[in-house]
Amino acid sequence: MNWKRIAGLDNLSEEYAYGQDPVHGYVSARKIADKWTSTTCGYCSVGCGMLIGTRDGKAVAVRGDQAHPVNKGKLCPKGLSEHYTLQAKSRALKPLLKTNGKFEPISWDCALSTMIDKFRGVQAKYGAGALGVISTGQLVTEEFYTLGKLVQLGFGTSNFDGNTTLCMASAVAGYKRSFGSDGPPGSYADLETADVILLIGANVADNHPILCGRLERNNEAILIVADPRVTKTAMLADIFLPVKPRSDIALLNGIAHILIRDGLINREYIDAHTTGFAELSTFLEKFTPEHVAQVTSLGVETIERVAMLYGRAKAATIGWTMGVNHSTQGAETVSAINNLALLTGQIGRAGASPFSITGQCNAMGTRESGFTSGLPGYRKFESAEDREELATIWNLDVARIPTKRGLAYPDIIEAAVAKKVRALWIIATNPVVSYPNYDVLIQAFENLEFLVVQDGFHPTPTTELANLVLPAAVWGEKEGTYTNSERRVSKVNKAVEPPGEARSDFDIFLAIAEKLGVNDEIFPGWTSTHDAFEEWRKVSAGRLCDYSAMTWEQIEREGGMQWGGERLYTDGQFETPDGRAKLFRVECDPFPEQPGGAFPLILNTGRTVEHWHTRTKTGEVAILDSMAPKAWLEMNPRDAKKLGLKMHDNVSVVSRRSRVDAIELRLTEIVAPGQVFMPFHFAETNVNRATQSAFDPISREPNYKQCAVRIERTAEARG
Numbered sequence: 001m002n003w004k005r006i007a008g009l010d011n012l013s014e015e016y017a018y019g020q021d022p023v024h025g026y027v028s029a030r031k032i033a034d035k036w037t038s039t040t041c042g043y044c045s046v047g048c049g050m051l052i053g054t055r056d057g058k059a060v061a062v063r064g065d066q067a068h069p070v071n072k073g074k075l076c077p078k079g080l081s082e083h084y085t086l087q088a089k090s091r092a093l094k095p096l097l098k099t100n101g102k103f104e105p106i107s108w109d110c111a112l113s114t115m116i117d118k119f120r121g122v123q124a125k126y127g128a129g130a131l132g133v134i135s136t137g138q139l140v141t142e143e144f145y146t147l148g149k150l151v152q153l154g155f156g157t158s159n160f161d162g163n164t165t166l167c168m169a170s171a172v173a174g175y176k177r178s179f180g181s182d183g184p185p186g187s188y189a190d191l192e193t194a195d196v197i198l199l200i201g202a203n204v205a206d207n208h209p210i211l212c213g214r215l216e217r218n219n220e221a222i223l224i225v226a227d228p229r230v231t232k233t234a235m236l237a238d239i240f241l242p243v244k245p246r247s248d249i250a251l252l253n254g255i256a257h258i259l260i261r262d263g264l265i266n267r268e269y270i271d272a273h274t275t276g277f278a279e280l281s282t283f284l285e286k287f288t289p290e291h292v293a294q295v296t297s298l299g300v301e302t303i304e305r306v307a308m309l310y311g312r313a314k315a316a317t318i319g320w321t322m323g324v325n326h327s328t329q330g331a332e333t334v335s336a337i338n339n340l341a342l343l344t345g346q347i348g349r350a351g352a353s354p355f356s357i358t359g360q361c362n363a364m365g366t367r368e369s370g371f372t373s374g375l376p377g378y379r380k381f382e383s384a385e386d387r388e389e390l391a392t393i394w395n396l397d398v399a400r401i402p403t404k405r406g407l408a409y410p411d412i413i414e415a416a417v418a419k420k421v422r423a424l425w426i427i428a429t430n431p432v433v434s435y436p437n438y439d440v441l442i443q444a445f446e447n448l449e450f451l452v453v454q455d456g457f458h459p460t461p462t463t464e465l466a467n468l469v470l471p472a473a474v475w476g477e478k479e480g481t482y483t484n485s486e487r488r489v490s491k492v493n494k495a496v497e498p499p500g501e502a503r504s505d506f507d508i509f510l511a512i513a514e515k516l517g518v519n520d521e522i523f524p525g526w527t528s529t530h531d532a533f534e535e536w537r538k539v540s541a542g543r544l545c546d547y548s549a550m551t552w553e554q555i556e557r558e559g560g561m562q563w564g565g566e567r568l569y570t571d572g573q574f575e576t577p578d579g580r581a582k583l584f585r586v587e588c589d590p591f592p593e594q595p596g597g598a599f600p601l602i603l604n605t606g607r608t609v610e611h612w613h614t615r616t617k618t619g620e621v622a623i624l625d626s627m628a629p630k631a632w633l634e635m636n637p638r639d640a641k642k643l644g645l646k647m648h649d650n651v652s653v654v655s656r657r658s659r660v661d662a663i664e665l666r667l668t669e670i671v672a673p674g675q676v677f678m679p680f681h682f683a684e685t686n687v688n689r690a691t692q693s694a695f696d697p698i699s700r701e702p703n704y705k706q707c708a709v710r711i712e713r714t715a716e717a718r719g
Helices: 082-087 108-126 142-156 169-179 210-215 248-261 267-273 277-286 289-296 300-312 328-346 365-367 382-393 408-418 440-446 505-516 528-538 552-558 624-627 636-641 714-718
Strands: 017-023 025-027 035-040 048-054 058-066 096-099 102-105 132-137 160-162 195-200 222-226 239-241 317-322 355-356 423-427 448-454 470-471 480-483 490-491 601-606 632-635 650-653 658-669 675-679 705-711
Touching: 017 142, 017 632, 025 102, 035 490, 048 082, 058 082, 096 108, 108 132, 108 423, 108 448, 108 470, 108 505, 132 142, 142 160, 142 365, 142 480, 142 505, 142 528, 160 408, 169 328, 169 355, 195 300, 222 300, 248 277, 248 289, 248 300, 248 328, 248 636, 267 328, 289 300, 317 328, 328 355, 365 480, 382 528, 408 440, 480 528, 490 552, 632 636, 636 658, 636 705, 650 714, 658 714, 705 714
Parallel strands: 132 160, 132 423, 195 222, 195 317, 222 239, 317 355, 423 448, 448 470, 601 675, 632 658
Antiparallel strands: 017 025, 035 048, 048 058, 096 102, 096 470, 480 490, 601 705, 632 675, 650 658, 650 705
């Protein structure tokens, strides 16, 4: 309490004082730095360049890097306040071991010895696969690469995946199906040069706001947005397509039908560079505009107009995010998007791309190097040639390298429910909030014999359930690289020391390898992340994601370097055995849990611009928390009237699995009748108590976006 302020003697002159920063001029005195360190933002996948200002070894400010080609000095609200996360009150400071239900601080040596003893004990009793590991999209690439080797070659378990499966696995699988490899073919520049841009389930204004600047600079483009909800991005559109939930496949197939019907396809490109056209053409005959109109709720004239715009475009880009990926048909939807690009030859040219906009800051890095769904360098577990190649580089017996992928994230959780996975190591992710169907996850955790959570923050809902907590450094406290959505590798630099006894994830991995006795074998001579980068350059050489020509110095100097150049597949040669892309027939199936009876509404979930994922970081930043301190539920006024609900009522979301209580109701035409929307960031009102255990059979990504619910006033529900 500030008694001077209460007494009227404090006018906050110190708090609002200004001074002269030697680099940036007249600024708030609190933000004057004695050193500025260039780095890359640690939130989303846009990959903004920024500067961290430090004074007396503490971060006091951040600024957008005006020389960086991605953002040219601009930052979103999260980036502008990112330095506050480094000194958050909830930073994890010491290793903690739970004894008799209570955490006690222990030494690092004791923590790592305990971890290895427990893990090895479980593996000796139940088999190597009884250990599962779940990582994140937040580490630097060099740490992902190191972790993959440690898990697969050190601990000898293939049950290893990351939380990127919860957001990007369908894009990965869709690219692999169509083109033979992961890797977004286009660049952000395409958003500025395309004459038609179709965004599907992509609310970039909230999720990737800096990309909106690219859209705004392209005054000539026609922007088409397809989404069940009138998002902020939809409000920017020239044409908004309010499709019914999960009818995007029908829309895509309907556009393809019209393109073929009216001869708006590039037959020369199709014949030279694809397979499957005849089968696709026959399959699409049933997706007439009239049929698609019934499925999507769009008008026939609108569908025809959109198809004509795309088919006649000189350069057309299709972008998507979680509205496509979060589905039991996510991978197939991506294949349908890729079909449109291939049918028209809208790939490998300026402004022409099927472009997945990635989620986390380094989801691309783990996709390339992480040793989870594939071998490093976009190699295949099933390929003897790929395994031999890696064994030679690593100087290891090829028998050490797995011949198939282990369990994916949701399957690791299900295996824990079935008591097949008995120990779990979770790194920099918070599944108690982010994983669908909360009760299933809790059952999985209750069946574990030992749970280790390695994180920069404690307590979180997940660390609180751990047997052992390992404190880790975060963004701003370590060095390496991130790869963004356009395949741009950017430098990440250390500006401050980690707090307390926290260590970088890389140092933790090397210390574990040392105790396992595998350090000299799998990390020979390594002392820093730069050693990992140098080996990764060799491993990636000659692959699609080739880093071999890059150095940290070049990456820093050029504001990042794009592997593959500005765009992929410029020559029409794909990463398939015959060099041709594949056209897929994709059925439009109903989503798994249809509304009706006691659960008449469709629940949609998503982000808001102020927060990041489960708020372990942004919840600690006062300015962000004050802008969006709690969750809310959006409902159409017509539905609210039927239920007798009013604006700002406290309501409950009830599904067949569980309920979420005391949510503020917002009445808005942003959502259509029969649908409701709720952001997923908030542990206090965790929407994933209601979502379902339904996953894409190809990618294993969860179907977060559609589940059947009812809404009732919380007071009535409790009464």
